[in-house]
Amino acid sequence: MSTAASRRAYRGPALFSFGFRPFYLMGALWSALVVPLWLWSYLAGGPGMLTRDWHVHEMLFGFLAAVIAGFLTTAVPNWTGRMPIIGAPLAQLAGLWLAGRVAMLFQASIGPVAAGVIDSLFLMVFAGVIWREVLAGRNWRNLPVCGLVTALAVGNIAFHLHGVTWASALGERLALGVAILLLALIGGRITPSFTRNWLKARAASAQPAVFGPIDQAALALTGVAVASWALFPDAVFSGALLALAGLANLVRLARWSGWASRAEALVWVLHLGYGWLGLSLLLLGASILDPAIPRTAGIHALTAGAVGVMTLAVMTRSTRGHSGRDLRADAATTAVYVAINAAAVARVAAPFTGLWQQTLLIISAALWILAFAGFAASYGPMLILPRPLRA
Incomplete structure (x- = not known):
């Protein structure tokens, strides 16, 4: 079934009919929430978990990652001609992203290790999905995009190595x-x-x-x-x-x-x-x-x-x-x-x-x-x- 045919055959909620739909909406809402929370913490001494590192992480590996996911889950099927990620698989991928945001918000309660593991799952799974689709579609032109998504996943893991200062800083620069x-x-x-x-x-x-x-x-x-x-x-x-x-x-x-x-x-x-x-x-x-x-x-x-x-x-x-x-x-x-x-x-x-x-x-x-x-x-x-x- 072609990309267009699979989308026409989809009968589930409209929100999960295209990759851009859930990720653009969640990314925009999260971005509009992270900034005032961070400013509150920075200027008025808000909750302790709203640190500078939390702000940086959530803007780079939360908001930006969501927009990248929305764009690529929509664009890659057009690049490769393969079936799009829609319906339940898309909902599950969006759920992984959302779980990461919750884990990072409550990392003081669940611990930094658990928060880091939960948060890292989304980008690792997403990178695997993009690699699978581009390789299966023999879309060699966009292999650099796969490499960049992988680098973002690696940077996220490095960012969570809080005991290793150089690793966290390297993750941010990545x-x-x-x-x-x-x-x-x-x-x-x-x-x-x-x-x-x-x-x-x-x-x-x-x-x-x-x-x-x-x-x-x-x-x-x-x-x-x-x-x-x-x-x-x-x-x-x-x-x-x-x-x-x-x-x-x-x-x-x-x-x-x-x-x-x-x-x-x-x-x-x-x-x-x-x-x-x-x-x-x-x-x-x-x-x-x-x-x-x-x-x-x-x-x-x-x-x-x-x-x-x-x-x-x-x-x-x-x-x-x-x-x-x-x-x-x-x-x-x-x-x-x-x-x-x-x-x-x-x-x-x-x-x-x-x-x-x-x-x-x-x-x-x-x-x-x-x-x-x-x-x-x-x-x-x-x-x-x-x-x-x-x-």
Whole structure:
């Protein structure tokens, strides 16, 4: 049975008819909850389990992992032509993710070892599923994606080795590195592709440059820079490589005719997300080369900027497309895009502002919550309810 036929034959709850449905919804809701919980702990001394490590873990291995799972469980069947993961298997996979969130929230009660084991199951199983599908479908082009999902699973296990400081730190950098490479690889495919489709439909003269040596060089340089930073985070050569990778990705972005798509938010937001990636690499590299530049500015240009903007860009577009809606941003969608970009600007600016830092942290958190809670509110019905019948 083909991918399309298996989906048409599915008769269960709509929520488990596509991988993006449960994972985008759970990821958005969890993201909108983690940030205020962490801010409460950071500013007002909330519950002891809401540590900095919990915040980092849940944003990287909870929220980001959910969005990656939603995207890949939807995309991989289209890449391979094999049966999609839907129905009971999808519900079980989503249940593993949810069990990890509960375990991490109550790790003080069940113990860090039990919490780590329960939490690690999701990414290990998910990585196995992706490997199985890509190999069985002989989809060799996407083997790097399998490797990155595996690296995320390994990083999660390393993060849980709390007694080994270097391992936990390495796990965090691995997750950030996976985010960078997935954005460069997948974002570098869909941004020019969707832009080209939109411009062609309007007979526009501007067109994104086709994939070529500049793109290959940028991807290779980004991979080397990420590997160097993961292993040697404070080395000058790592900083130089990251800064060069940032410039290379901005050059790559400049060739995709983003300005010509400014009339459609669903398209231009992809360019903004990729722009945040280039900026984050520049800031990360600069913070290693010049200690006066806060490392946290580069980290949050990546997490709040590149990850936050690009995940919402992908979540909104794929939800609209797969649920039968027009590929056009409505007012709620545009508001979500504005909120997430403003949240990223405030968060990146915060460490440079001295006395205003705490105020900007609160503003950034409020805008982040608005963006992801806004997505859940406006897109939740599309994710939960069946695709509307065509007239």
